[in-house]
Amino acid sequence: MRLLLALAVLPLPAFAQQVEIPQGCxxxxxxxxxxCRVSHHFTCEDDPEGWQRRIDMDQSGITYFGAIDSETQWVESFHLLSGTTEYLSEEVDRPASFTSLLEEGVSDYDFTTTNDAGEVTRYVGTDRLTGESVEIDGVTLDRTDYDITAFDSEGEILWSSAGNEYISRDWRMFLSGQSTYVSPEGSFESDDSPVAFIEPGEPGFLSPAPIYGCGQEL
Incomplete structure (x- = not known):
């Protein structure tokens, strides 16, 4: 199902603003x-079983939204900064598998996506459990190592990245960590690790405002 959801921020005072999740989600x-990023995770009743959706926001607003399936494959991704949408190709050489990662400690993948301009990108990489677990804001996560390389349709490297991430077994999702990104234009390092997990009914749930790493923490 190739569905891009309309998302909006309610016109409330800044201290009370919340992201509005579409009807049926x-x-x-x-x-x-x-x-300096806040992410909101949700499910929608019209999606296939096991799908999860996510939107990312920075201080300027929404930067990304997309969906993963029950094996955490990137089934659709919309990058607002570039204005491009990617969809997972129907034929996958080696699909990413969250189940294999949990059961075998490793998941190798090789798949392609096609964007709305018809451009094909191939992604090849590996996720590995390190055997370490951490607790962040009361949530137990497993640490992973990863490497991934993106190729264009001619086989030229577009970019590569390596580092560590986290997984939640309960929520069946990956969470970013520390990484190094390399492209023909240069390289940079980032730390996108989670700091706080906020569930329904808790202060800050669905807040559009990122808090940490923004120059001034709120």
């Missing part, structure tokens, strides 16, 4: 990260 988690 249910938000279950807000994550504040180190990198």
């Amino acid at each position: 249910t938000a279950y988690l807000t994550v504040q990260a180190m990198s």
Whole structure:
């Protein structure tokens, strides 16, 4: 199902603003990260079973929204900064598998996406459990190592990234960590680790305002 959801911020006073989740969808988690980013996770009743959706926001507003399936494959992604939408190709050489990661400690993948301009990108990489677990804001997460390389349709490298991430077994999702990104234009390091997990009914749930790593923490 190739569905891009309309999202809006309610016109409330700044201290009370919340992200409005589309009708038929249910938000279950807000994550504040180190990198001046806040993410909101939700499910929608019209989606296939096991799908989860996420929107990311920085101080300027929404930067990304997309969906993963039950194996955490990137089934659709919309990047607002570039204005492009990517969809997972129907034929996947080696699909990403959250189940394999949990059961075998490793998941190798090789798949392609096609964007709305018809451009194909191939992603090849590996996720590995390190055997370490951490607790962040009362939530137990497993640490992973990863590497990924993106290629264009001619086989030229577009970018690569490596570092560590986290997974939640309960929420069946990946969460960003520390990484190094390399492209022909240069390289940079980032720390997008989660800091706070906020569930329905807790202060800050569905807040559009990132808190950490924004120059001045709120």
